[in-house]
Amino acid sequence: MRLSAANLSALPASVARPGYDRDTRGVGIVHFGIGAFHRAHMAAYTDDAMASGEGDWRILGVSLRSPTVRDQMHPQDGLYTLVERSLEGSKARIIGSVADVLVASEERERLVATLAAATTHIVSFTITEKGYCRAPDGSLDLALADERSAFAYLAEAFSRRRDAGLPGLTLLSCDNLSGNGAQLRRLMVEYLGAHAPDLTGWFENECTCPSTMVDRIVPATTNADRIEIEALLGMRDEAAVVTEPFSQWVIEDNFAGPRPAWEKYGAQITSDVHAYENAKLRMLNGAHSALAYLGLQRGHEFVHQAIADPQLAPLIDKLMRDEAATSLTPAPGQDVSAYADALIDRFKNPSLNHRLAQIAMDGSQKIPQRWLETLAFHKASGQQCPSILTAIGAWLGHIRGDNGVVDDPMAETLKAAWDAAGKRGIVVALFGSDGPMASDWVSSDAEQEQIIAALK
Numbered sequence: 001m002r003l004s005a006a007n008l009s010a011l012p013a014s015v016a017r018p019g020y021d022r023d024t025r026g027v028g029i030v031h032f033g034i035g036a037f038h039r040a041h042m043a044a045y046t047d048d049a050m051a052s053g054e055g056d057w058r059i060l061g062v063s064l065r066s067p068t069v070r071d072q073m074h075p076q077d078g079l080y081t082l083v084e085r086s087l088e089g090s091k092a093r094i095i096g097s098v099a100d101v102l103v104a105s106e107e108r109e110r111l112v113a114t115l116a117a118a119t120t121h122i123v124s125f126t127i128t129e130k131g132y133c134r135a136p137d138g139s140l141d142l143a144l145a146d147e148r149s150a151f152a153y154l155a156e157a158f159s160r161r162r163d164a165g166l167p168g169l170t171l172l173s174c175d176n177l178s179g180n181g182a183q184l185r186r187l188m189v190e191y192l193g194a195h196a197p198d199l200t201g202w203f204e205n206e207c208t209c210p211s212t213m214v215d216r217i218v219p220a221t222t223n224a225d226r227i228e229i230e231a232l233l234g235m236r237d238e239a240a241v242v243t244e245p246f247s248q249w250v251i252e253d254n255f256a257g258p259r260p261a262w263e264k265y266g267a268q269i270t271s272d273v274h275a276y277e278n279a280k281l282r283m284l285n286g287a288h289s290a291l292a293y294l295g296l297q298r299g300h301e302f303v304h305q306a307i308a309d310p311q312l313a314p315l316i317d318k319l320m321r322d323e324a325a326t327s328l329t330p331a332p333g334q335d336v337s338a339y340a341d342a343l344i345d346r347f348k349n350p351s352l353n354h355r356l357a358q359i360a361m362d363g364s365q366k367i368p369q370r371w372l373e374t375l376a377f378h379k380a381s382g383q384q385c386p387s388i389l390t391a392i393g394a395w396l397g398h399i400r401g402d403n404g405v406v407d408d409p410m411a412e413t414l415k416a417a418w419d420a421a422g423k424r425g426i427v428v429a430l431f432g433s434d435g436p437m438a439s440d441w442v443s444s445d446a447e448q449e450q451i452i453a454a455l456k
């Protein structure tokens with residue numbers, strides 16, 4: 001038996017089901033990049049909103065490339081299980097907020113028509129860092145954007161909305177970029193400038209791009225997870241998602257039209273997300289990437305193993321407290337030291353089996369906002385960041401191939417830099433002003449020495 005609308009009534013009583021009649025709720029949100037992260041985060045908040053009586057906020061999920069999620073969810077009427085795992089055990093609920101999933105290139109007209117519908121108000125994104133198609137200098141890489149991105153579908157929908165006299169949309173980025181809303185807005189404007197300049201004014205006047213800070217650890221679901229969940233449900237769920245109990249969502253109050261009252265279900269709506277976003281990127285994600293490269297170097301497989309390693313734990317603690325936290329300007333009431341404590345506890349959760357290899361992916365896209373902004377901040381006052389420099393050394397080993405195949409959109413460029421520059425020259429070749437990782441951080445000779453010394 002497979003999870004589906006028809007089979008909901010056969011689930012055991014211990015598994016919570018959607019608390020509303022799904023068929024009566026219309027689609028109000030289109031979400032690009034419907035991976036496990038969205039299904040553990042925004043889709044759950046939206047499910048809560050509809051269970052409390054809010055109306056037409058079902059989500060049309062979109063995959064830009066792979067048909068996998070569509071093939072998992074379409075036969076299940078968009079239903080899936082969300083399992084929260086902690087030391088105390090597992091809690092499962094069925095989420096009903098996803099109406100359906102489509103692959104953009106296969107159902108272009110249905111996608112654009114939904115984006116252009118009067119009933120659609122929000123378009124959200126978890127397309128990962130590389131989905132924004134940024135060139136190394138941060139501008140839009142048009143060739144990449146033309147090859148495969150959300151921009152073209154959005155532009156076509158904007159044109160239809162404008163011509164029909166409909167209001168604009170809220171574009172809600174839920175990815176780990178600093179100032180994710182502002183970046184999305186700038187890239188969208190660049191795309192329109194190249195392909196549909198007559199729409200730029202409409203977009204700027206009618207649409208908004210709030211920044212958000214999203215936080216929940218969501219390991220990729222494994223087959224072992226699916227088998228365990230099948231025993232719990234008494235039926236198969238190909239789209240099940242496993243996550244931690246913790247969840248946080250801070251959203252800038254800047255919507256073009258209606259939205260679910262997500263703040264009633266745990267989200268924070270604020271005028272300034274920036275402080276939370278930087279704390280999350282530099283402390284949580286910065287520590288995560290360091291655990292990934294240093295942990296893999298030391299033979300670990302999972303985050304909870306790496307954080308238990310007595311060689312790594314103090315380094316991670318210093319990275320978060322002495323290097324990342326001191327680069328921040330906390331918002332009133334934001335306690336970065338308590339945040340570091342909580343993060344270490346979350347990393348230790350042994351029931352998640354969060355693979356280091358998952359975090360190690362796409363380092364070239366992640367490192368700038370996780371490590372380099374911290375380094376650049378401290379450069380001005382001359383403060384040293386030995387933990388981040390050690391982590392950079394581990395990343396350089398990773399992209400050299402020390403841990404096997406390198407999963408990164410820049411893998412070839414990074415490998416070519418290694419071949420050309422070798423160990424003595426690699427730091428400048430990559431991070432120097434002409435390198436593909438150039439940033440506001442300019443390394444000193446002493447820092448280069450430290451990084452090279454950390455290379456195996």
Ligand code: CS2
Nearest residue numbers: 214215216217285288358359
């Ligand atoms: C992780 C994040 O894979 C990664 O790079 O650092 O996905 C992290 O788990 C989330 O941002 C937590 O909110």
